[in-house]
Amino acid sequence: MNTVLDIHGLEVAYGKVEALRGLGLTVGEGEIVALLGNNGAGKSTTVSAISGVVRSRAGSVTAFGENITAAPPWSIVERGIVHVPEGRRIFSRLTVHENLQLGGYTVPDTRSIDRRIEQVYDLFPRMAERRAQQGGTLSGGEQQMLAIGRAMVAGPRLIMLDEPSMGLAPLVVAQVMDAIVAINRAGTSVLLIEQNARAALKIAHRGYVIDSGRVTVTGSAAELRADPHVVEAYLGA
Ligand SMILES: Nc1ncnc2c1ncn2[C@@H]1O[C@H](COP(=O)(O)OP(=O)(O)OP(=O)(O)O)[C@@H](O)[C@H]1O
Ligand SMILES: [Mg+2]
Numbered sequence: 001m002n003t004v005l006d007i008h009g010l011e012v013a014y015g016k017v018e019a020l021r022g023l024g025l026t027v028g029e030g031e032i033v034a035l036l037g038n039n040g041a042g043k044s045t046t047v048s049a050i051s052g053v054v055r056s057r058a059g060s061v062t063a064f065g066e067n068i069t070a071a072p073p074w075s076i077v078e079r080g081i082v083h084v085p086e087g088r089r090i091f092s093r094l095t096v097h098e099n100l101q102l103g104g105y106t107v108p109d110t111r112s113i114d115r116r117i118e119q120v121y122d123l124f125p126r127m128a129e130r131r132a133q134q135g136g137t138l139s140g141g142e143q144q145m146l147a148i149g150r151a152m153v154a155g156p157r158l159i160m161l162d163e164p165s166m167g168l169a170p171l172v173v174a175q176v177m178d179a180i181v182a183i184n185r186a187g188t189s190v191l192l193i194e195q196n197a198r199a200a201l202k203i204a205h206r207g208y209v210i211d212s213g214r215v216t217v218t219g220s221a222a223e224l225r226a227d228p229h230v231v232e233a234y235l236g237a
Pocket of ligand 1: 017
């Protein structure tokens, strides 16, 4: 399996707060990899470091065989790595369609943008129905679909989703997870950050549990579901 992402010894500090303390993980081509952990474990910092939004002070990030540790965010998007941040951050005054068009800002060919927007409408028929609705008036689940759809318009090879299930009702969580599976089957590798370990381990191939900026447990999704520590801390009795 080709390696999409390979992280070694990553350290990130915000002033005195050491958010990542030697974190390592890999994502292989075609995989859905879950990154689990409690509040403050360093999950969002990990994706922000990969996407070049925060600087690491040690360690390396390699994507598709190239060192991107100090690369600027735009160049990381150009390499096919997109980040759907926590809290969605869609443009609330723009329509669904305009939000999707903005997802193609790094794509020079407008025809491929239009084609990918149609693929998003196939994936999320709700978005097609609401294409003229203002983003800010969508429900939370619809906004999450829009945020994922907008990232897909960039044509990513790796999509990093930061807590896509946050604040969503169980049925909507299931719909979002189904969409992630569909995106993965169509050829995009996925790094899925979740506090909802149960939902994430249903669809992931492998996972990592992180605590205080380090990996504490790793294995296949089945191994993690059977790990007593993971069950107790993240899956409930
Ligand atoms: N901009 C910042 N300035 C200072 N400290 C920060 C900043 N961002 C994150 N931190 C700290 O870094 C640590 C890791 O935070 P991070 O957001 O990566 O955790 P997380 O695993 O995503 O948590 P959550 O599940 O709550 O989103 C925390 O202690 C947090 O307070
Ligand atoms: Mg976070």
